[in-house]
Amino acid sequence: MLFLTYWFVLFACVVYPLYWLVPVRAVRLAVLLSACAVFHTHFAGPAGVLPIAVLAVLTYAAGLTRSRTFCSLVIAACVLALVFYKYTTFLLVEVVGAVRLEWRDSLGGHLHDLLPSAPPLAISFFVFEFVHYLADVCRGSPSIKSPLHFGAYAIFWPSIVAGPVKRYQDFLPAYKRGLKRVCAHDVAVGLVRVAVGLVKKVVADNLTAWLTYWGPHFDKLDVLWRWYFIACLSTRVLLDFSGYSDMAIGFARMHGIVLAENFRWPYLARDLASFWQRWHISLSTWIRDYVYIPLGGSRCGPVRKALNGLAAFALCGFWHGASWNCLAWGIYNGIGLTICSTYRRLLGRVGDGLATRFERYPQVAWALTLLYVGIGMLIFFYPVERSLRMMGLLLGGTGS
Amino acid sequence: MNESHRPGLLERSLAPWPLLLGVVTAFLACCLAGRVLGRRNCFDRFDRFHYLMDYITLYYPTTSQVQSLARETFDPAKVAVIVGGNSIMYGGGSDPEHMFTRYLQAELGDEYRVLNLAMPGEMPFEFGATAAEFLVRDYPKLILVTNTWIGPGTDAGDPDGRPELRYFFEEARARGLLMDCPEREARLRELEQQRQKDPSALELKAQLRVDGPLYFRDLWNVFTYQHLTTVWCNPLAGSWWRPRRDYPDPDKLAPPVDEATQRSLCGTYLPQLRAQIEGNRPYVRPAPGQALPPCPLERSVKACLPGPLRERTLVLVNRCCPYFLEQLTPQERGLYGETVLATVQALERAGVNALDPGRSLSTRHYGDVVHLTAEGGRRMAEEAAPKVREMARRLGYVAQGRAGPGRK
Structure with a gap:
């Protein structure tokens, strides 16, 4: 940092x-x-x-x-x-x-x-x-x-x-x-943003220390603690990354320069599409504009749209790190987004029913989105095989 | 302004000048608070820096805190005894009531004031020695007691210490508290060259340069000690946020090591002991026709301690538990004894006082391979106290012929 x-x-x-x-x-x-x-x-x-x-x-x-x-x-x-x-x-x-x-x-x-x-x-x-x-x-x-x-x-x-x-x-x-x-208002707004970012970083660093210690002992935790681990992992990623963005935006503002927002409360999103419009916005819009749309976007039928989405998200994952797990994390999100955007059409009346339920009970949609994103963080941070085993352990059982 | 930028509520409602004025005032107030609080002793009933308030749990006592601790402990009219060194001096395996420094205080009597600044893993001339160096200005009647392992071929560490405790030396240096010592400066320049590409070394220097005049670590240490810990670390686990004052000294009184444990330790410790003896052979019994090589211990003592502190320093040379020596061959035992003697001589050549307090200790005085039981700590204090009194007389701290009340 x-x-x-x-x-x-x-x-x-x-x-x-x-x-x-x-x-x-x-x-x-x-x-x-x-x-x-x-x-x-x-x-x-x-x-x-x-x-x-x-x-x-x-x-x-x-x-x-x-x-x-x-x-x-x-x-x-x-x-x-x-x-x-x-x-x-x-x-x-x-x-x-x-x-x-x-x-x-x-x-x-x-x-x-x-x-x-x-x-x-x-x-x-x-x-x-x-x-x-x-x-x-x-x-x-x-x-x-x-x-x-x-x-x-x-x-x-x-x-x-x-x-x-x-x-x-x-x-x-x-x-x-x-x-x-550059006026006093810019400096004051910038300072507040930097301070917000710093507080996020302090919390994120504490979570990092906790996660680094407990990560290797994940198997030995009981089920509730494993879920708590996922919650901490998700919180840590958000606070760490958005904290850094806050500081970058704040420091730029102290020069009188306004940078675009990069995070807009992503964990309040009610579906994955909305999540990716709120999470690392500058990257996701870049991928949309320079990968997804040039590949054809949603203009060439549902299959091609799904494949374009998968390719864009695979690239997004790979951009984060040169490893199988980053690639897998990108594909995982691509699959999620494809399901999210097609389930209504694919499942017919059942899909319509589900969509109506999600609209009536937005808390359920929000919880499912958060669950999907949170579990995905395991793939992002751990080798694919280990993250799959950790996912299994979230349902119970021991690591041995 | 960015066209798409829409100011949020905070941005719209923010009054810039009051906020900036507030930030500047708060910043200056924090610096002042750090400076003021660092000058007051915040430690309740201080015995020692146990691991719940030392670097192991990310608590880094500052020079100001040690100065204020000294102000509360020492009396300029009395002889100030600072105990540095490792877990043996710290009293590892003893509760505060039975630690070495308590017995040393009892032995030395009321004319002396003993302050335990030893820490587990501390090198002979780290934290405690650095503290002694800057405290000697305020308490000229000062004696440093520290310890080292046997081995004239083993150096006593770098003048600025290991990375874990280097901050303390660098802070004292940045605040201009250290004495001039050309030998040390030369060694530090060499180390600086070696560490030129080490970002953590550069970062530490920058940190202490910033903290030197601003005292933010003093403020944070007092806050952490009295109100709230803000950094998670595993040893504190489930109660990591609690103020450090809430934690009692965690060390408990350990019984003497039993024979079954001794036997089980032989497998790992004896090869190390033999390697230690063999490693020091060239400095003790050089091969026929060969001269004694330059002694790393002697050289490093000179590079670590400035002259005026050397004559005020007593180094105890700690032996291992006799049980393990008994497992050696007579030749190895003989060489070990010579190594202890050579270590004492190397230290004395470097200008410090040295003592081998282990001769009177038996297996029942040890809690493990090297750490002492309460009884062992008492015996070591009995051995060290006469030497401390003798130094005090020689340095003119107490009148000739006055040994102090001490133990009769």
């Missing part, structure tokens, strides 16, 4: 007073860009900055040319960079290694020598923002002419690590307004 480091406290103590006290746009821009560069370099290191810088320069240049071919090539380069840094080990060791077990160790050993120990910091966010930018430029949106404005969009420090995934059409006007004028 980069915002909870003392280095960051010192960083913020230097950056904000400079930004607030000099009401000159050019100086503010210089302060903001320097802060972004320092923040990114400190946490990513030179090896993490270089690939992002190369991709950013290519993206900026492609945007300027507005050439569909060049933009497509750079989109491909961004995606390949993401695959190379984040997924090579998984694809070769887990996928190819699953085919020939003896390759697994040798591939793992070779890759360990060839690849950096960790992918460049937040490469997933960078790539998604660059792809969005180029795709929209290809569709006719204006490109960003100023390299400084593009730089600020690309490495805006509050949103580097955990989003929200920015849309440049929204970001640029907000950012220009922030450079022009």
Whole structure:
């Protein structure tokens, strides 16, 4: 958690007073860009900055040319960079290694020598923002002419690590307004958001400590405690992630820049579709706009719609982490969403009856949604086999 | 502003200037509260930092808290005795009534005031020694008693200690409480080079640089001790939120180790003991024609303790339970004895006082392989007290010929 480091406290103590006290746009821009560069370099290191810088320069240049071919090539380069840094080990060791077990160790050993120990910091966010930018430029949106404005969009420090995934059409006007004028109201609202995020993080970190301790002993818990474990796990994910988003939004606001909301009370959703409109909104709308709709969305019949949804959610899961369980979690949500959107048509009168019941008793729909999401968190956090066993244990029995 | 942005209720109703003023005032008030509260002793009937109020349960006593504890315990007119070191000095396996420091206080009498700053796992010159270094300014009549394992070939740790307790040294350093010590500075520079890529080391430095003038950890420690714990940790499990003052000292009086346990421990402990003896052989009996190599223990003591503190320091060299020594061959036992002697000599060469209190201890004085029973703690105090009194006389803390009332 980069915002909870003392280095960051010192960083913020230097950056904000400079930004607030000099009401000159050019100086503010210089302060903001320097802060972004320092923040990114400190946490990513030179090896993490270089690939992002190369991709950013290519993206900026492609945007300027507005050439569909060049933009497509750079989109491909961004995606390949993401695959190379984040997924090579998984694809070769887990996928190819699953085919020939003896390759697994040798591939793992070779890759360990060839690849950096960790992918460049937040490469997933960078790539998604660059792809969005180029795709929209290809569709006719204006490109960003100023390299400084593009730089600020690309490495805006509050949103580097955990989003929200920015849309440049929204970001640029907000950012220009922030450079022009940041008022006490912005700072106060930002501070409150940061404080809310901090409180969420404190609770989430306590839950993390508890879950880390009890996770390996899940089998030994009694059934009620296992359900309590699921409740804590779900709460922890929400508070951790939305807390981080709150802080990012708050810190941006303290620059006078309004970022889009990323969470809107997702655990109050009454169905999965609504849940995904409230959970990590910037990511789910990105996937909708740049994967689901280009695949055909809901326009090509129910089967294709279901397959498109599954593909989009598989990608969503895989984006969260290069592992089988993240992929499975994405597919699990895709299946849930498909069921949610088709059960009425597929089950005929029974489906209609169910839908009427859910409308009459929204608490039931809400509880089922929460249950589905909560159980899905097991898949997200634990290897698939173990998470399936944990799901079984929720119904009773012992682990042995 | 973002076109789609619709201010929420909080945002609409927020009055920015009163809020910002409130934030600044509250922040300054918290800093001031931390500073003021850190200067008051918050610990009720302090005996020692047991594990429910030390780093094991994520409670990190600050330098200010130790200073205020010292103010309540010590009297500038009397000799201040700080006990540092590991669980043996802490009194592991004894309740507060029967811990080593109680017996030492009883032995030394009223002219001395003993404060137990030992912690399980503490290195010889960590927490307690750091505290002694900054407390010696206010209490010049100060003696540090700490302990170490046998072995001139084993160093006494880094000057800033292990990661768990390094914060204390760094905090004292950031607040300018430590003495000048060129040997230590040189070693710290080496360590800094080695840790350049360790984010946790850099983070600790930044933390203490921020906390130094702001005292937020002092505030939080007092709050946690008196009102509410905010961090879950497993040892506190079901009652983790309770204030730390609610927890009594958890150590209970352990009986002497029985023979069946001793036998069961032999399998794991004897190979370690033999390895320890063999590892120290080059520093005790070098191969024919070879000189004694430079002694890591001597070097590390010089790098850990500044000169003025060395002469005020007594290091007890703790032996293991005699039962295990009896399982060794006579040659191994002989080498062990020589190793103990070499350890004492290495410490004395480094400029500290050293004592081997284990000669008078028998198997019934041990609760396990190394920890002492209440009776063992009493015997060790009987051995250490005359040495402490002798140091006090030599350092001019008490008049020559006055041994203090002590134990007759």
